Amino acid sequence: MGRARRAAIVGIGETPYARRSPQPLAALCLAAARAALADAGLLPRAVDGIIAPGAGYEELHELARTLGVTGQFFSAASFSGATAVVAAPLLAALAIEAGLASVVLCVRGLAWGSERRGNVGETHAEMANKASFEIPFGWYPQIVHFAGMARRHMALYGTTEAQLGTVAVTMRRHAALAQNAVLGDRPLTLADYLASPYLAEPYRAADCCVVTDGAGAFVVTSAERARDCRQVPVAVLGVGTGVSEDGPYSSLRADYLVTPAVHAGPRAFAMAGLAPADVDFVALYDNFTAQVLIQLEDLGFCARGEGGPFVESGAIALGGALPVNPSGGQLAQAFVLMMNGVCESVRQLRGAAGRGQVEGAEVGLVGGYSGAEYAVLLLGRGLG
Amino acid sequence: MAAVRAPVDRHLPDVDWPAARGFWEGCRAGELRLPRCADCGRWVWYPAPACPGCGGERHPWRRVSGRGRIFTWVRVHRAFLPGHAARVPYVTALIELEEDPRLRLAAFLRDVPPDGPRIGLAVEVVFERIDERITLPAFRCVTGR
Secondary structure, eight states, X not given: OGGGOOEEEEEEEEOOOBXXXXXXXXXXXXXXXXXXXXXXXOOGGGOOEEEOTTOXXXXXXXXXXXXXXXXXXXXXXXXXXXXXXXXXXXXXXXXXXXXXXXXEEEEEEEEHHHHOTTOTTHHHHTSHHHXXXXXXXXXXXXXXXXXXXXXXXXXXXXXXHHHHHHHHHHHHHHHHHSSSOTTTTOOOOHHHHXXXXXXXXXXXXXXXXXXXXXXXXXXXXXXXXXXXXXXXXXXXXXXXXXXXXXXXXXXXXXXXXXXXXXXXHHHHHHHHTOOGGGOSEEEOOOSBHHHHHHHHHHTTSSOTTOXXXXXXXXXXXXXXXXXXXXXXXXXXXXXXXXHHHHHHHHHHHHTOOGGGOOTTOOEEEEEEEOSSEEEEEEEXXXXX | OOOOOOGXXXXXXXXXXXXXXXXXXXXXXXXXXXXXXXXXXXXXXXXXXXXXXXXOOOOOEEEOOOEEEEEEEEEEXXXXXXXXXXXXXXXXXXXXXXXXXXXXXXEEEESOOTTOOOTTOEEEEEEEEOSSSOEEEEEEEOTTO
């Protein structure tokens, strides 16, 4: 890894994203996996490693046997949520460098659209301290947790509702240019945004990620093997991961308006030998609008507290200084724990993103946030 | 481990969860009590088996003043749990207690000033009896402190 560009993503696949899919989650994951392998020009039997965050024993091995994977096999699980997806190339690259695998399939689906209608807070409700000290006091679900951060960001730094709205509006514009975004046909103006009712003030519906069904997958292999694949290889330049000292309790976080991206970012940049100024676009964990501002600050793309003016300047739009989530992100494309962010970043670096293409994209950054954890993935066009 | 309960009754705490029992006993007695490490004096919040500061395992429940300030707040316009429907719209907040900035409590806000809550506003604890087993703390806004 690093400047040597020893591992690369050579295939990507995604199902159509939908509010609700008629297919069960396992079928969505299988479809995404097959699509990624076909994109890479590899036969399923070439796979000798699978990283499937969120999958249990049954799901993993139903997938493996259906694909026809056999013989030597590597599998690993690490981190949670989107952090697991964004850190998967690190695990895959380590396994490949260690000779434990040669072609690693990473797959993640999520069917919260079908499974969790109106109940997206399940994971939090199952945590005993939150069940005791947060939920009985209305500090639940995620929209409230993150609205608390938005409110404090506004009070400390002067961030405005219009700046939050700019994030939502920009993601809708990006979604309209993408092929596979659930809100691609639902344009939003800043006036629409400001006129819409609050759900958990300062957040409105448009501040929240969509809840969808879908799956994505990507294939990692060695640089040597990547040269023979059919697509422009996208090198894994660096991966960094970090944790918050206050664990899963954002309400107690000493640095309340900081994510563990502050730990993950420098490590990823150091591994890649790059700096924020080298990045052409980013895919950030846009679960809610203010969290985009906070991650931009954490990763060094603007100063602490300057996220609001940064987005208001137009920087995060396609054509701006640092396009964010060019396919609409989780606010407007799909909520699939950044699998859409990884796949879109690969498309961008291949130069195959169509109407949403970032001109001359050479380096992209993907951020995966799961509360206590954060992973930063730096990807680069070609093998250098 | 608190039992995982159906969403319909999840808005109330499991006061029998051993790790938090001292908190609910305090509320029933009209006192806000929090666990404090007997070895190093650090507040161990939320409750944990060992003190994150020194590893000490004895954390007796100590009364705190119940005074603090609003750290952040959210006005909620939709009941995300059926049990909160009667409160909507409600203001929930994180309260920073005066004993230690590490001590934050989520709470419903009472006596919100006409111009709305604001970060830094002084608050003090009050108690809301739900039934014979459950009393919840809440915080009322105090002007002039």
